[in-house]
Amino acid sequence: MKHREHSYRNGVAGRRLVTRPGVGSPSATAFLHCSRCPHEGSLKLSVRMPPEQIDKKFTQAGWALDPHICPGCRSKANERKAMSAKPSPDAMRAQAQMFHLLQTHFDPNKGAFADGWDDKRVAADTGLSETVVTEYRETCFGKLKEPEEVAALRSDIAALEKLQQESNASFLAEIATLKKQMGVLSAKWVF
């Protein structure tokens, strides 16, 4: 039978084992050294556990082995990877198409789309979400500006509404005055 080295017991390859003789069952703690930071992971286990099984336990706890990378260093590495990840070719094509459509159908000076075009249609044509298109357009091409006719109508409406409220208030004041006069007069006619 081939004798295999117990890497933990022999303290090799970044592994070590500390055994504590106890009453009843002796306990052991296996240690694993992270190759990227000073962290040393530990696992309590039974003394007789083979090294492969201890390795497996560390893997289950989120470690990468040989080289050993602790769960903390692994998630940091994953974050960096995600941040520098390149967009997929499909995503790049969709973005290029969006850029082209906006350049063709959106006038940044007028802040307006050509007839029949809007963020929604660009989103539909490129497969991107409308939110993405709107954000991109506002950042790279500019915000939508209201057409002059619409802006003029909006200010006319606001002025009329204000006038209506003011007139209403003066009518109410007039009515109140008349009622008061009527009150005074009727008091005179009561016997």
Ligand SMILES: [Zn+2]
């Ligand atoms: Zn680490």
